[in-house]
Amino acid sequence: MKFAVIVFPGSNCDDDMVYAIQEGLKEEVDKVWYTEESVADYDAVLLPGGFSYGDYLRSGAIARFAPVMESVIEEAEKGKPVLGVCNGFQVLLEAGLLPGAMQRNKNLKFICRPVQLRVENNSTGFTKAYESSETITVPVAHGEGNYFCDEKTLEQLKANDQIVFTYQDDINGSVAGIAGIINEKGNVLGMMPHPERATANLLGSDDGLKLFQSILNHWRESHVLTS
């Protein structure tokens, strides 16, 4: 399986994402610069964390119009797996691939520490390796992770089982404790916590590895076992 890690000016978790794929999954991965025009040759697209374009205007607002995003949006609409972590999640929200928006954390502080998450939906192509309602430990590192959406959107997210991860404790003021959501089709996941920073016990937790294994297993089910 071949992964693309998109690199915007100001991305800073791209190396961690590459490490997770190379060392954690032992699969192929390329860094794809934001000026590239196509990600069609890849099996999955990963949008890493960081501060794309210095978080100017709003987090993710300018990156959303970077040249490579046109192809990312096109591939997402075709059903290719797309994962956005932290700033990558903010880019997906700004691009309209996921509903809602991010605000400053309610206490206005940058939060950087391991947190406990609850796996709300383990039937997605990103979470099948987790147990239902499993509690996992994954680090967060964000100043704007306070997820907001209106009530109608929240009802839809709940009705379609689109809330994938929630925070065990309210750390940032997110609506319904939301830490990660998926699109209705089930191929675009955005989450504030960093699974790529939790892929080995040496790093404090390997709970994030199952997310990448889920992506790989899901891909194999449809591409390898059928052939």
Added chain:
Amino acid sequence: MVKVQVYVTLKAGVLDPQGSAITHSLHTMNYNEVKSVQTGKYIELEVEETENLEERVKEMCEKLLSNPVIEDYTYTIGEAVS
């Protein structure tokens, strides 16, 4: 050239953590008459005069300058400046 002034504010009902912090701070400074504070952004554009200027300014506000999920915008299109 025309000066365009864009103001971006949070929609009613969206909590403004910065506004709350400023309100709190003003109260500790004894400005108790302040009932609420709402923060926002001011963006100034210098734009070449075009026929459909207003339409294009609206587009810029909706596509990039504001996020319609949480923000409202207003703008004024000023007198031509040399």
